Amino acid sequence: MPRYMVFRTVGELSDEYIRVAVATGIEVAEQMPQIRWIRSYYSTEEGKLYCEYEAPSIELLYEYSRRTGQPVDHVTVVRDLEPSMFW
Numbered sequence: 001m002p003r004y005m006v007f008r009t010v011g012e013l014s015d016e017y018i019r020v021a022v023a024t025g026i027e028v029a030e031q032m033p034q035i036r037w038i039r040s041y042y043s044t045e046e047g048k049l050y051c052e053y054e055a056p057s058i059e060l061l062y063e064y065s066r067r068t069g070q071p072v073d074h075v076t077v078v079r080d081l082e083p084s085m086f087w
Contacts, residue, residue, distance in 0.1 A: 001054045004061055007074045008049040013042065028067045035064050
């Protein structure tokens, strides 16, 4: 299944906001089992979230984001690159 990185501009987030957003994301993902949230990174300096997912299509990720109420700046297909792949 393809992997995607979703870029979101969110500004400064409180711990409570993050807890609620994660709970909402899990709830929506249970309704959309074809989407799997892998991990997210939050940059406080940039006010951005970088979220990695597996999904059958970009369109489903946009629908997932709409249902969670989270903004989307950009979505792109990504692939894993690890040091062990090159040694």
